[in-house]
Amino acid sequence: MxxxxxxxxxxxxxxxxxxxxxxxxxxxxxxxxxxxxxxxxxxxxxxxxxxxxxxxxxxxRTSHTDGFLAEHGPNSFVTSAPVEALIAQLDLQDDVVEANPNANRRYIVRNGMLQSFPMTPPAMFGTRLFSLKAKLRVLLEPLVRTRATDADESVASFVRRRLGHEVLDYAVDPFISGIFAGDTETLSMMHAFPRVFDLERKYGSLSAGLMATRGRMPTAPANGPDSVxxxxxxxxxxxAPTRARLISFVDxxxxxxxxxxxxxxxxxxxxxxxxxxxxxxxxxxxxxxxxxxxxxxxxxxxxxxxxxxxxxxxxxxxxxxxxxxxxxxxxYPPMSALTLGFERAAVTHALDGFGMLIPSKEKRSILGALFSSSLFPARAPEGHVAITCFVGGTRMPERAREDTDLLVERVLIDLRQLLGVRGEPIFAKHVYWPRAIPQxxxxxxxxxxxxxxxxxxxxxxxxxxxxxxxxxxxxxxxxxxxxxxxxxxxxxxxx
Known part of the structure; x- marks a missing residue:
C-alpha cells in the first residue's frame, strides 16, 4: 500500500x-x-x-505483515447508493471486494458451543440456540401491549418486555457487544436502534411493523451497524438506488x-x-x-x-x-482488536461463517471474533487462517488494557475451547483503542x-x-x- x-x-x-x-x-x-x-x-x-x-x-487503518492483513478498526461496511457513488468518484470500483456469500453464517456461543444464529423465521423455530419456551414467547410478541409513554428505555428493558429474557441474553446482548461493545442495560433503544424503536410506536408491535415494512429492516454485521x-x-x-453490499477492499x-x-x-x-x-x-x-x-x-x-x-x-x-x-x-469504553494467524490445520472448526459473538452470560474474555480469512480473500497466506478477536468494551474494560502477551494468552483459552485451536499463533497484531465506540x-x-x-x-x-x-x-x-x-x-x- x-x-x-x-x-x-x-x-x-x-x-x-x-x-x-x-x-x-x-x-x-x-x-x-x-x-x-x-x-x-x-x-x-x-x-x-x-x-x-x-x-x-x-x-x-490496515496493516500488512508476512501475508496477513489486519484491520485496526472497522473490517467491513454496508454500502448505500451515496457510498457506491463515492467509490465511483474515487475510482475504487476495481478495488472493492464483496464478502464471501458462503460466509453468511453468524455463530452465537451458548453453553460453550457455537450455534448458528437463525436468519429466517423457519430457522428460528428449528434452532437449538433458543428453548421452546423462548420460541413461544417470540410468537406472543404481537400480543404484548405497547408502553403508555414514549420515554427513553434501555435496550434490555425493551427486548425483555417484547421478546423475553432469553432472546435478550442470546441474541440481542451478543449483537450489542459486536456493534457498540456496550451494555444492553444502559444503552438507549431510542437512540441506538431508532428504527426498531419506532416500529412499536407506529405499528404497535415489532411483528406488525416488520410486516408493514415488508421486513426491510437494516441489517448489521458484527463490529458495526450500517444504516442508510x-x-x-x-x-x-x-x-440510483442500488443493492446494499457488505464490502471491503482488496488491500x-x-x-x-x-x-x-x-x-x-x-x-x-x-x-x-x-x-x-x-x-x-x-x-x-x-x-x-x-x-x-x-x-x-x-x-x-x-x-x-x-x-x-x-x-x-x-x-x-x-x-x-x-x-x-x-x-x-x-x-467511549476501551477496546482491543487482536488479529491472530494460524496454520489452517491448527484450527479444527470449519470457520464457515462471518464469525462468532459471545453473550455476557458465557463469561468469556472475548466479545466476539471475525473469521477474517473466510470473509474476504487475501487476509492470510495460503494454507493459513486469520481470526480477529475483540476484547474489552463496557463488559470488561480492564481486559482491553492488558499487554499483548497476556491478552493473547487469555484469547487463546477461548479460541481453543470454542474453535479447537491448537498450538500458538504464528502471527499476532494487537491494536488498543483507549476510547473506542461512543455509547x-x-x-x-x-x-x-x-x-x-x-x-x-x-x-x-x-x-x-x-x-x-x-x-x-x-x-x-x-x-x-x-x-x-x-x-x-x-x-x-x-x-
Missing amino acids: PVLADHRDIVPPSEQTPGDHRSVAVVGAGITGLVAAYALRRRGVNVTLYEASGHAGGAI PALDDEPLSAA GMQTLTDALEASLVGTLRLGCPVRLLHRNEGHWVVDAGQDGASRSRTVDAVVMATPAHVLAAMELPAELRRHATLVEHVE YTVGYQAVKDAANEMELSNPGLYLAGNYRNGVSVGDCVASGQQIAGQVARYLTRAG
Whole structure:
C-alpha cells in the first residue's frame, strides 16, 4: 500500500492568514472529516482539514505483515447508493471486494458451543440456540401491549418486555457487544436502534411493523451497524438506488481513506491539532498547530468532525463551553482488536461463517471474533487462517488494557475451547483503542440537544461524527455528506 506524503503546514506563530471567500475549516481527518472536506471541495469551497495525529483515517487503518492483513478498526461496511457513488468518484470500483456469500453464517456461543444464529423465521423455530419456551414467547410478541409513554428505555428493558429474557441474553446482548461493545442495560433503544424503536410506536408491535415494512429492516454485521439514512439534498443522493453490499477492499479498509486523503492534497494539515476556536465579527478564528508553531486562520464556517471528548482539550468561548460540557462527556469504553494467524490445520472448526459473538452470560474474555480469512480473500497466506478477536468494551474494560502477551494468552483459552485451536499463533497484531465506540446511553437526547444548541447559538459551527448520527462507517460517510450540504447552504445564505 503506498504511503502518502505528510502535507502538514507549519508556519511561524506570528503569521496570520485572512479568511478566504467561502472558506471552511474541518477539524478531524477521520472518515467523517475526510468525506466532509472532500464533498465541500467538490463544491468549490476553500477547505482546510486539520488532523492532530500524524495520519488521516481515524480508526480506519490496515496493516500488512508476512501475508496477513489486519484491520485496526472497522473490517467491513454496508454500502448505500451515496457510498457506491463515492467509490465511483474515487475510482475504487476495481478495488472493492464483496464478502464471501458462503460466509453468511453468524455463530452465537451458548453453553460453550457455537450455534448458528437463525436468519429466517423457519430457522428460528428449528434452532437449538433458543428453548421452546423462548420460541413461544417470540410468537406472543404481537400480543404484548405497547408502553403508555414514549420515554427513553434501555435496550434490555425493551427486548425483555417484547421478546423475553432469553432472546435478550442470546441474541440481542451478543449483537450489542459486536456493534457498540456496550451494555444492553444502559444503552438507549431510542437512540441506538431508532428504527426498531419506532416500529412499536407506529405499528404497535415489532411483528406488525416488520410486516408493514415488508421486513426491510437494516441489517448489521458484527463490529458495526450500517444504516442508510437520507442524505439531505447532497448531489450524491441523486444516485440510483442500488443493492446494499457488505464490502471491503482488496488491500483493506484503508484503501478508502487513502483515496480520500490523496484527493485532498494541499488541504490536509497533519500533526496540527486545533487548540483554540472562537467567533469574531461573523467569522470563525481557528488556532492550530504544535506549541511554538501555531497558525491562526479566519474562516466562514467550522466543521468539528472529532470524537466528542476532543472538545474538552480545546479552548472555547463561554457560550460554546456551556453546551460542550454534556457532549464532551460521552462515554467511549476501551477496546482491543487482536488479529491472530494460524496454520489452517491448527484450527479444527470449519470457520464457515462471518464469525462468532459471545453473550455476557458465557463469561468469556472475548466479545466476539471475525473469521477474517473466510470473509474476504487475501487476509492470510495460503494454507493459513486469520481470526480477529475483540476484547474489552463496557463488559470488561480492564481486559482491553492488558499487554499483548497476556491478552493473547487469555484469547487463546477461548479460541481453543470454542474453535479447537491448537498450538500458538504464528502471527499476532494487537491494536488498543483507549476510547473506542461512543455509547448511546439512556438519556442520550440531552447530548443531542446540547449539540443542536451549540450549532443554533453559534452560526457557522457544525458538529459531526459517530457520537451523533450512528457509529458505522456508512453512518459516518452519510454524516460527512450531510454536513457538507448544510455548510454549503449556510455559506450561500451568508453571501
